[in-house]
Amino acid sequence: MKIVMLGAPGAGKGTQADKIADQYGLPHISTGDIFRKNIKEGTELGKEAKGYMDAGKLVPDELTVRMLLDRVSQEDCSKGYILDGFPRTIPQAEALDSELKRLGENIDFAIDVEVPDQNIINRMSGRRACPKCNAIYHIEFIPPKKEGICDECGEELVIREDDKPETVKKRLEVYHEQTQPLIDFYDKKGVLHTVDGRVDAEDVFEAIRSILK
Numbered sequence: 125m126k127i128v129m130l131g132a133p134g135a136g137k138g139t140q141a142d143k144i145a146d147q148y149g150l151p152h153i154s155t156g157d158i159f160r161k162n163i164k165e166g167t168e169l170g171k172e173a174k175g176y177m178d179a180g181k182l183v184p185d186e187l188t189v190r191m192l193l194d195r196v197s198q199e200d201c202s203k204g205y206i207l208d209g210f211p212r213t214i215p216q217a218e219a220l221d222s223e224l225k226r227l228g229e230n231i232d233f234a235i236d237v238e239v240p241d242q243n244i245i246n247r248m249s250g251r252r253a254c255p256k257c258n259a260i261y262h263i264e265f266i267p268p269k270k271e272g273i274c275d276e277c278g279e280e281l282v283i284r285e286d287d288k289p290e291t292v293k294k295r296l297e298v299y300h301e302q303t304q305p306l307i308d309f310y311d312k313k314g315v316l317h318t319v320d321g322r323v324d325a326e327d328v329f330e331a332i333r334s335i336l337k
């Protein structure tokens with residue numbers, strides 16, 4: 125089963141992708157997490173991506189597509205995967221599509237988690253993330269058991285560099301301009317499903333589960 129998570133920055137793609145990964149035993153592939161790991165490790169890829177990410181812009185398609193196609197060709201992806209944050213532009217979606225065609229495969233579900241812009245800024249200011257295992261929390265809505273510490277691995281939680289309100293605004297602009305057209309792209313393929321992302325994260329997951337059944 126191959127799933128694409130769609131939705132604005134902060135809609136809850138990562139939160140839901142984690143739950144799907146746990147329940148269905150599929151790898152959760154977040155291009156944002158891969159870039160952040162590379163930045164932390166100081167790799168060439170990380171150095172190249174950092175400037176774009178800090179400015180709330182997209183990393184160039186060429187680089188992102190190469191990285192993603194390499195990731196999904198790995199052994200753990202043989203039974204499927206959940207893509208979170210990819211594709212994010214029409215050229216990325218087309219590149220994935222042509223690779224899947226070549227393999228005789230396709231995307232089974234594109235799930236759009238819908239949250240209006242006005243709810244997003246508030247969510248982002250409260251987000252805390254684990255830099256080690258990528259678990260996601262919110263200080264008000266989804267707090268860790270112990271303040272500032274990851275439930276899963278005990279690492280100290282951090283605020284993402286790009287969660288400053290002015291960067292979030294830019295990311296939302298970029299989303300509407302470059303990523304939202306993908307909703308139509310997957311609708312035309314007949315695999316689009318929309319869930320209301322404003323409700324409690326567990327209820328969002330219930331809605332997703334009934335789609336995947």
Ligand code: AP5
Nearest residue numbers: 133134135136137138139155156177183209251261262325
């Ligand atoms: P990426 O890491 O993908 O960021 P994003 O798409 O902007 O999305 P977020 O991770 O911010 O939000 P999310 O939808 O995962 O929400 P989350 O579950 O965390 O990308 C970062 C950057 O990398 C990009 O800007 C770009 O520069 C680059 N990049 C990545 N992929 C790229 C690509 N393909 N091409 C080019 N560039 C790329 O939830 C948000 C918060 O809300 C959390 O605090 C969470 O706890 C809370 N929350 C979640 N669900 C709920 C709920 N139902 N109710 C209340 N709170 C909730």
Ligand code: MG
Nearest residue numbers: 137138154156
């Ligand atoms: Mg995310």
